[in-house]
Amino acid sequence: MNKPELLAPAGNLEKLKTAINFGADAVYLGGSKLNLRAFADNFTAEELKEGIEFAHSRGKKVYVTVNIFPHNEDLVGLEDYLRELYDIGADAILVADPGIIMTAKEIVPNLELHLSTQANTVNYKSALFWHNIGVKRVVMAREMSMEDFKKLREKLPESCEIEAFVHGSMCMAYSGRCMLSNYLTGRDSNRGVCAQPCRYKCHLVEEKRPGEYHEITEDINGAYILNSKDLCMIEHIPELINAGINSLKIEGRMKSTFYVASVVKAYREAIDKYIEDPESYSFESKWMDYLLKPSHRHYTTGFYFDEEIRQHYESSAYIRDYDIVGIIKSYDKESHIATIEQRNKVYNGDTVEVLVPKGENKIIRLQDMKKENGQAIDSAPSAQMIFTIQCQEELKADDMLIKSKKDK
Known part of the structure; x- marks a missing residue:
């Protein structure tokens, strides 16, 4: 049985150190350019260097997100940026755009490539395509079921690693490729500046069909018809490991240090306990307690088991106890x-x-x-x-x- 990597978000240097101190095997973060969290603190070159040294001195890894869908002007300085990431020791970059992949292979051919979930890969043929052009790891789309992951592992060579989200915020759009923010606020979600209009209060009205209503659940304040619950797979660690997933990923570069510490601690303990003795493994309620204390929305298992209701219609607010x-x-x-x-x-x-x-x-x-x-x-x-x-x-x-x- 292969022990999966526990991969945690690092929105800044403090969160990076917290994630590693609390048990993450690797962290992913945004540098100064081309990542999908423009409003996170992100890392300066000096902070990134310090963070990588901190991680490597403890045997941990750092992956840098370069996963926007760039327009021509976004490509200015790309080559120098990739060289900088390679020179300071980044273990891999997360990419989604073929142009960035091609540039990376030309400029830093020895820098490991991980395909971002933004590439919406949902089948083994697509994963194999990316692997054959140099991608070491594929971060699969959140729309995958547990059975899909099992099939994927059966069909892919061991040299192609599989990464899957197991905890955190879910996007209402397919693999996060949403245009709502662009149209409603002018902020491009696929270039790192999403305004999260899916969390806005909504009333459903059909302009040209008066009297024809779509039945939705709502209260006096409106309805949150696009408001996704948060993903939580803490009760299904055995299934995730036995499906052959190489890296279990926690969402949350914009989340607090408290969130990072609590969530990493819960998944670290659960993974270690199962690997230590699968036969006697049992879920411990304290792990869910850890996950209920930091800010979160109501939880769901997402698409893993075809759960019927993945939206929370009553409120878009976080639970902060x-x-x-x-x-x-x-x-x-x-x-x-x-x-x-x-x-x-x-x-x-x-x-x-x-x-x-x-x-x-x-x-x-x-x-x-x-x-x-x-x-x-x-x-x-x-x-x-x-x-x-x-x-x-x-x-x-x-x-x-x-x-x-x-x-x-």
């Missing part, structure tokens, strides 16, 4: 003082959960809060302020403090 309130910067074992960087306002006496990369999370109470200068404080209200607490429970750098919104 927990907030990240701090990140541990250091812990002194002798004095039992933890130094924390604030992420959301938190109060002295609050009970918080400590999200740790390995093992069971901990519950602690914030006691004896002080500023860096030793002044006692009742709360930490300022963004990213540094404060300390007394804590008998040993904490470690990069542990994450989260707090339920229900706890006042």
Whole structure:
């Protein structure tokens, strides 16, 4: 049995380090050009170099997205950019456009190519076509079923790797190739600036057929007829592994550090447990608890098992029951003082959960809060302020403090 790669999103350098610390085997990210998340922080050349060095020093990989559908003007500087990615050690680039693929093969022939899901590959013949022209890995379309993946693995040579999305936001358009944003806002989703109009409130009206209505579910505020649920395959790790998928991919370069940590932790534990002993494997409810705490929409298994309802009609809002309130910067074992960087306002006496990369999370109470200068404080209200607490429970750098919104 081959152990699949766990591939996590990295919207910035902090998220890259978080993903790797919490168990990702590889991360994917956007550099300064030609990626489909223009509004993410993305990486400067120096940040990208630092991120790659951080990953490689821990035996992990970094894939860079170069997956827009470029117009002529987008191709200016492409050759230099590809050389830069190769020179700083990117392990692969994600591509969708044949022109970019051709250029990469000419300029950086030794740089590994992964075909983006934007290429909407849904069958083994198409995957074989891309593999035969130099693509090492194919990121399959989200519209694939589990049976499709099994057939795919049977038909493809082992040299052609298969990657599949297993968690995160779903696009209502086929493989994300949507034109709504272009027409409604002038922002091209296929060039990285989608406005997500599929999440807007909608009323369905047929202009030329008065009195002829399409039955949809709606409330007094309208209907969210294009609002997809989030994908979640945490309960189906055995099926994913046995289907022969090489890389299990988490969506979310625009998501929070808290999201990255929680989701990676859940899938890391589930994968490892199944690989360790498939015969005695059983799903653990705590993994779903990890996934319910960061911001998310209602979950679905998408197209894997032909689930009938993949849209959520009541609201386009995210479910946000927990907030990240701090990140541990250091812990002194002798004095039992933890130094924390604030992420959301938190109060002295609050009970918080400590999200740790390995093992069971901990519950602690914030006691004896002080500023860096030793002044006692009742709360930490300022963004990213540094404060300390007394804590008998040993904490470690990069542990994450989260707090339920229900706890006042």
